[in-house]
Amino acid sequence: MTIQVNITPNGRMSLPADLRKRLGLAGGGALLVEETPDGVILRTVAQSIDHARALARKYTANKPEASVDVFLANRRAESGE
Template structure:
């Protein structure tokens, strides 16, 4: 389904109510707006970006890699041996 969003004063975008409900977007939520490789715009919820980043990290490091491992392995590079 295609939706239309209106740009109002100050560059604010009004997202249709159906989409706000579907994606759980509430007043004050953070949305991430980015350029697509084809020159378009992408609008995602912060939670969507976090999930995508986690998926990409799992693909690179493996499903069992932890933040603690990352920190431990990189302390020397950061100049923090403690």
């Protein structure tokens, strides 16, 4: 879905009520803004967490050595703790 929003002279924009409701922002909330070479992406905090988890799965799939626990254990071993 593509919608047009207008930006006021002081830099504010309003998202349509139905979109805010679908995103769970009806009572207010936060969006994270990501600038990419192709433009700007707005994500809710929950969407950003899901996106980060998907990226982590992509780069750590079938790599048990890529877990946080293994990383920390290796760091402890290397530092002599």
